Structures are given as structure tokens and as C-alpha cells.
Amino acid sequence: MQTATAFARKHFAGIAALIVVAMLAASFVLPVQAHALEVERWTAKSNTSGETKIMGETPTRVTWQGQSAENESLTEVSVDLPAGSSIEAENVKTTVMSGLDRLEIASQTAIEGAKVTVSFPEPTPAGSLVMIEFNRTLLPAAGGTFGMTGSYTTVDGQVHDLATTDQTFDVVGTSPTEQLSVWxxxxxxxxxxxxxxxxxxxxxxxxxxxxxxxxxxxxxxxxGLVILSFPLAIPLGLVWAFLRMAKSRILRAIGATYINIVRGTPLFLQLYIVFFGLPLMGITMDNFLLAAIVLVVNSSAYLAEIFRAGIQSISKGQFEAARSLGMNSIQTMFFVIIPQTVKRVIPTMTSEFILMYKDTSLMAAVGVMELMMYAKTITAATGNVTPYIVAAGYYLIVTIPLTKLINTMELRMAGGRRKRKKQAHPAPEAELVPGSDAAVARNIRMSETFAGPASQVDYDECAYSPANRNSNSNSNSNHMSH
Incomplete structure (x- = not known):
């Protein structure tokens, strides 16, 4: 007895260590029953066309799958969906399998907030696999990363928490328009x-x-492309118009060459030359700036012809009148001719603005993220042409009001000319009697037309002087006597 006691005292530390190891081993072995249900799957299916993202507030399918132990039979499984999720009980599908065989086991579903509970009136066989599919689940609109929590009940009435797992899925937040689309x-x-x-x-x-x-x-x-490019194309177009009308043959040749080349080649080709040619030369610029440069170069050639036609439509009498007032060529052009030209070419310039705005759609071919490029991206993702129709609506928002504005300006200009014609009621040539007041008035108007305002007073004085009145009276008397 003493020997045993002495042995125990001598080896107390080793015996204590053995006891601790045995307790630790028991702690790992005994709780197996409490956490025997192993979570094998916790996933959500992508709900965006052509992508792998999971959108919030958009119907998707969440799948939970667990494998019970060989000696464990289940009567209930509760899974906590992400807070803020919503689902209908009719969209919850439960499958129980034993090995490769699908078992016909009835189940009942109860939903309380985001917690879904599936109960089995008839307990599942021990060691079976349970899979729950939450179809048409609306995950939180704010998005986030979501793991899994829940519990299960065994046939003996014990409730255990589901084993923790590192499986998660990411949900992308949705905008109000996306939520409206889902609705x-x-x-x-x-x-x-x-x-x-x-x-x-x-x-x-x-x-x-x-x-x-x-x-x-x-x-x-x-x-933004049009607002930046069009104002820059106007002065450049004026420069090319002046070169086109210059007295020097060299300057005229330079202007004509530029205008004919730019107008004679398609804008699409010019885009390719600039976007792919400049990088080969080692010149790199922002795509937006390159697009603006191409639009300015292209539009300036068309505006040059518009300005040239407008300048040449001004009568030579305007040039001569300005020269008679002591103006030089530059003053005449900028203070007399160009103001009148701008007024005449505004409708045509507005049409060029519309054309430039529509030509921005070609920028999608070289990677500029403009209107058509955005529509093209959505169409590629959805396989639907609707985004192109939406893009057409954005084009019409600008083009239709501007087209109406052009028509209104043209009608006003034409209406003004008609109004001036209606105010003057010239008598037919056959009804004008030589020497009559109507004939004299016609002669005065014709004289004013050729002589200008400076001679109007002289003609008025001559027409209404006593001598002329007496002459007119005598002429009328002679005419009456005949």
C-alpha cells in the first residue's frame, strides 16, 4: 500500500497529464452528436443576364444542403436567410436523399421574417442528405456578404445549432430603377x-x-462632345471659307483641297485614321479629346461651304456702300457682311449641329463611351434590342425640337418677305398713266432702290415740289383733253 502511495506521489505529474489528455479527447468525441449535421452547400444563383453577379431585390435561388450523421434522424431544419430577405412558402422546395435515391418524404414550411423552418412529420432516415431550395428569393437591396446561420432538431427532441461554415455569397446592391424593373x-x-x-x-x-x-x-x-466641338468648328470654318474665296490662287487651292478632302471622305474613315494612326506615331491622347478633334475638323469643312454661300449671297451693293462710308475690306467683312451672313445661315448651321450630334454615334466604333456605346453594352448583356430604342429616344429629344426651330425660323423669314410684298400694292403696268401720281410714285420707288436712302429726300422733294405738282396737273389736263 505504501509502495503504491509512494508511486502515485512520485508520478503525480504524469498521471495528471494523462487525465487532462483524456478529458480533452472526450471533449472532442462527445459533442459529435451536437454538431453532426454538416453543411455542404450554401450558395445563391446569379440573376443577371450574361454575368455572375447576384443582384439584391431581384428573384434568385438560394440553396442550402446538409448531410446528417449515420445515427442521426432529423425532424426540423431552420435556416436564417440574410436579414431583409423575403420569400413565399410555396417557393421553398425540400429534397431528401439516401445515397443516390430520392426519398418521398413530406415536409411543411413556415416563414417568420427571414427565418425559414422546414419540418418533417416523418423523421428523415439517419445519414440522409437534406437539400432546401429557396426559389424566387429577394435578397436585401443594399447588398453585402452573407454567411449562414440556423438550427436543426433531432428525432429525440434535441435542438442544435448548425455547424459554422466559411461558405458565403456576395449580393450587389440594386438601384430604385432596378427594383422597379423587378416589380x-x-x-x-x-x-x-x-x-x-x-x-x-x-x-x-x-x-x-x-x-x-x-x-x-x-x-x-x-x-458634351457637340457642345465642345461645334463652337470650335465655327471660327475654323470661317477661316477655310476666307481661304476658299481668297484672291491668291495658292490660298484658294489650300482651302479647296482641305474642304474637298474632308467632305469627300466619310467621317468613319477619318475616325479610324486619327484613333489608330496617331498611336502608331507615338501620339497618345484621351479618347474624348480625339473624338472632339475629329468632329471639329469634319464639321469645319461643311461650315466653310455654308459661310461661303452665305457671304456670296450678300449683294455687291453692300460692299460698295460700306466702302463709300470709308470702311476697309476687313471692317466691311466683320461689321457689314458677316452679321448679315450669320442671320441667313442660322437655319443651315442648326442643321449641321443636328448632323454633328447624330454623328457622335460613330464614336462607339472606336471605344468612346458615348450614347451608342452604353446602349450597345446593355444590348450585349441582355440580348435585347430595347436599349437601342432608348438611345433613339435620347437622340430625338434633341433633334425634334431643333428641327421644329429650323422650320419656324424659315417660316418667319419667308413670312417676312411675303408681308413686305403684300404691303406694296403696285398697279399693273397697263393701268399706270404717264405723268400720273401712281407713275411718279413708281419712279420714286425705283429710284430709291438704285440710289439708296441717301437720295430719298431729293426724290421726295422733286416729287412733291410745286413745279412738279403743276407739271403733273398739266400732264393730267392734257391727258384728259386727249
Missing amino acids: LGQQDWVKAWNSNKFLHLFFDPTIIVTSIPTVFAGWLISI
């Missing part, structure tokens, strides 16, 4: 509308509401 997709009238293939491909309401804000960003870029 529209659930409406019966939208489903009926999209049942028609033509309407679905070209006028899908769910794609329209999501395309409008996205394409809007490209529309602003297109507007």
Missing part, C-alpha cells in the same frame, strides 16, 4: 406584353426602366 416583371400586363416576340425584343418595359439611367450617362457625353 414590372412580376406584373401580369408586362408578362402579356412580353409574350409578343416583337414587343419583347424592341420595347421590353423591364429593360426600358433600367436602360434609361444607364444610357443617360452616355447621352451627357454625346452632348
Whole structure:
């Protein structure tokens, strides 16, 4: 006895260590029953066309799958979906498998907030696999990264927490327009509308509401291109117009060569030359700036011809009148001719502005993120032509009002000319009697036309002087006697 006691005292530390090791081993072995259900799957399916993203507030499928232990039978499984999720009980599908065999086991679903509980009136066989699919689940609109929590109940009535897992899925936040698109997709009238293939491909309401804000960003870029390029093309166009009308043959040849080459080649080719030719020369610039340069060069050639036609439409009498007032050539051009020219060419310049605005669509071919490029990107992702229709609407927002403005200006200019013609009621040549007041008035108007305002007073004085009145009276008397 003493020997045993002495042995125990001598080896107390080793015995204590053995006891601790045994307790630790028991702590790992005994709780197996509490965490025997192993989570094998916790995933969400992508709900965006052509992409792998999971959008919030957009119907998707969340899948949970767990494998029970060989001696464990389940009566209930509860899974906590991400806070803010919503799902209908009818969209929850439960599958129980034993090995490769699908078992016909009834289940009941109860939903409380984001917590989904599936109960089995008949316990699942021990060692079976349980899979729960949460179809048409609306995950939180704010997005985030979500793991899994929940619990399960065994056949003996014990409730255990589901084993922790590192499996998570990421949800992308959705904008109000995307949420509106989802809501529209659930409406019966939208489903009926999209049942028609033509309407679905070209006028899908769910794609329209999501395309409008996205394409809007490209529309602003297109507007910015035109606002930057058109004012720069106007003075450059004037320069080429003056060169085209210069007295020097060399200057005229330079202006004519530039205008004919630019107007004679398509804008698409000019884009390719600039966007792919300059980098080969080692010149790198921002795509937006390159696009603006091409638009300025192209439009200035057309504006040059517009200005040249407007300048040449001014009568030579204006030049001579300005010279008679002591103006030189430059003063005559900038203070007399150009103001009149601008007034005449405003409708044509507005048409050129519209053409430049529409030509910005060609920038999509060289990678500029403008209106058409945004529409093209959405179309490639959705396989639907609706974004192009939305882009057409943005073009019409600008072109239709400007077209109406052009028509209004042309009508006013034409109406003004008609009004002046109606105010003067010239008598037919056959009714004018030589020496009559009407004949004298006609002669005065003709004289004013050729002589200008400076001679009007002289003609008025001559027409209404006593001598002329007596002469007119005598002429009338002689005419009456005959």
C-alpha cells in the first residue's frame, strides 16, 4: 500500500497529464452528436443576364444542403436567410436523399421574417442528405456578404445549432430603377406584353426602366462632345471659307483641297485614321479629346461651304456702300457682311449641329463611351434590342425640337418677305398713266432702290415740289383733253 502511495506521489505529474489528455479527447468525441449535421452547400444563383453577379431585390435561388450523421434522424431544419430577405412558402422546395435515391418524404414550411423552418412529420432516415431550395428569393437591396446561420432538431427532441461554415455569397446592391424593373416583371400586363416576340425584343418595359439611367450617362457625353466641338468648328470654318474665296490662287487651292478632302471622305474613315494612326506615331491622347478633334475638323469643312454661300449671297451693293462710308475690306467683312451672313445661315448651321450630334454615334466604333456605346453594352448583356430604342429616344429629344426651330425660323423669314410684298400694292403696268401720281410714285420707288436712302429726300422733294405738282396737273389736263 505504501509502495503504491509512494508511486502515485512520485508520478503525480504524469498521471495528471494523462487525465487532462483524456478529458480533452472526450471533449472532442462527445459533442459529435451536437454538431453532426454538416453543411455542404450554401450558395445563391446569379440573376443577371450574361454575368455572375447576384443582384439584391431581384428573384434568385438560394440553396442550402446538409448531410446528417449515420445515427442521426432529423425532424426540423431552420435556416436564417440574410436579414431583409423575403420569400413565399410555396417557393421553398425540400429534397431528401439516401445515397443516390430520392426519398418521398413530406415536409411543411413556415416563414417568420427571414427565418425559414422546414419540418418533417416523418423523421428523415439517419445519414440522409437534406437539400432546401429557396426559389424566387429577394435578397436585401443594399447588398453585402452573407454567411449562414440556423438550427436543426433531432428525432429525440434535441435542438442544435448548425455547424459554422466559411461558405458565403456576395449580393450587389440594386438601384430604385432596378427594383422597379423587378416589380414590372412580376406584373401580369408586362408578362402579356412580353409574350409578343416583337414587343419583347424592341420595347421590353423591364429593360426600358433600367436602360434609361444607364444610357443617360452616355447621352451627357454625346452632348458634351457637340457642345465642345461645334463652337470650335465655327471660327475654323470661317477661316477655310476666307481661304476658299481668297484672291491668291495658292490660298484658294489650300482651302479647296482641305474642304474637298474632308467632305469627300466619310467621317468613319477619318475616325479610324486619327484613333489608330496617331498611336502608331507615338501620339497618345484621351479618347474624348480625339473624338472632339475629329468632329471639329469634319464639321469645319461643311461650315466653310455654308459661310461661303452665305457671304456670296450678300449683294455687291453692300460692299460698295460700306466702302463709300470709308470702311476697309476687313471692317466691311466683320461689321457689314458677316452679321448679315450669320442671320441667313442660322437655319443651315442648326442643321449641321443636328448632323454633328447624330454623328457622335460613330464614336462607339472606336471605344468612346458615348450614347451608342452604353446602349450597345446593355444590348450585349441582355440580348435585347430595347436599349437601342432608348438611345433613339435620347437622340430625338434633341433633334425634334431643333428641327421644329429650323422650320419656324424659315417660316418667319419667308413670312417676312411675303408681308413686305403684300404691303406694296403696285398697279399693273397697263393701268399706270404717264405723268400720273401712281407713275411718279413708281419712279420714286425705283429710284430709291438704285440710289439708296441717301437720295430719298431729293426724290421726295422733286416729287412733291410745286413745279412738279403743276407739271403733273398739266400732264393730267392734257391727258384728259386727249
